[in-house]
Amino acid sequence: MPTRQVDESFADFAYRVLCDELIVLDIKPGEPLNDEVISRRLGVGRTPIREAMKRLEGDHLVVAYPRRGTFAAGVDITDLAEISEIRHLLEPAAAARAARMASPQLRQEIKEFAREVGELLPVMHSQRDLMRLDMRVHRMIYRATGSRHLEDVLIRYDNLATRIWSLVLEKLPPVSEHIAQHIELLECIAEGDSEAAARLTTKHVTDFENLIKAVL
Template sequence: MMEITDVRSRSGRHQLPDLVTLEPGCNNVASLSEKAYYLLRDRLITLQIQPGATIDERALQEEFKVGRTPIREALRKLADDQLVHVVPRRGTFASHLDLGALSAISEVRIELEAHAGYLAAQRATDYDHSVIADVLEELDARTVTSGRRELIQLDLRIHRVVHRATHNTYLIATLDEYYVHSLRMWFLVLDRLNRLGHAIDSHRELLTAVNEGDSATAQQILRDHVAEFEQEIRAVL
């Protein structure tokens, strides 16, 4: 387990370590409760905190070097995210992975991700196009020896670049909520997935479609991508 220190930037913001579930460069937050939230969120998504495990608030206070209030505020937000659940008079626990919900999550994601691809191709700005060009360069630089952590971070970055290009804050927030739960299932079977690199490479066509304003192609690629994700998960369970 990495040691957590509370390092502040000159702006007074709190520094975060490199986390799998945060994009590169997103490494500081405004409050201690936000810091605790992102640290815990990362561990819950990557299953460093196992489903069903008890959340030890006192131990987290000591490790994160924060008081009780930031931890409790973080846990309340994580409960809203359905990543933890609170049992009165018993404590707080990491939410179980409900594989029965995989189909329901995929049903929602297929429609939302496809619509995001459609909108992104229509609405992407010059800045969005420049960011997409940077991500395409990252894809070109990816090698066959790239680790699973790097591949997952790249997949997350690609999805969020497309999401942001929709310029619809409500859609972006909803997409992130469902993506997080899909990512948690991904980590459950990560060591048994053999086509992770191929799935990332398929995003090259997606980013190209968005950059070229090809809404129909971007929409279909994302629809297929989410459907294939569910099939991959079910195939190894």
């Protein structure tokens, strides 16, 4: 179980843990989410749990039904085309903006993270761990855009895409090569090359869609 960060509210902690579990399908689609059970499991009061549930509902990760309760949202493979279309529009623009807008401190952080990704990939064999590394890269890029509104939208659609990825994860070949594309992308963003960042991101999103389609 992850631990709550010092500056993290109980609601934010509950949201972070539940969001991760929903994305990687540790909480299965259609599974009920009981706030009392979750409260005991996380050691968090029921009010923060309910706050987290509201946020998750807004993210389309859970569905609440009157008098029935709250359930993990289903994963519809047919959503892939629509999600991919939106990501094709937003992700390259976000990468280009990150290359233009990232602060010097953040550029250094991105360079160091690119090296970390290169070091982790040869020793990381779990498909689920690789998936979480991919999510970390995307979150870094979204943060570098400097736009909270754009970051929120990108995270929402990346979460939905990753749920589809999780659904077919065991059918996929090792995805380390797919994630290795991020190293050059992060380096381009750190160097301020917005055109290359947009081009590489377009390829990455296209490759992701093709990877999923190949096993459907």
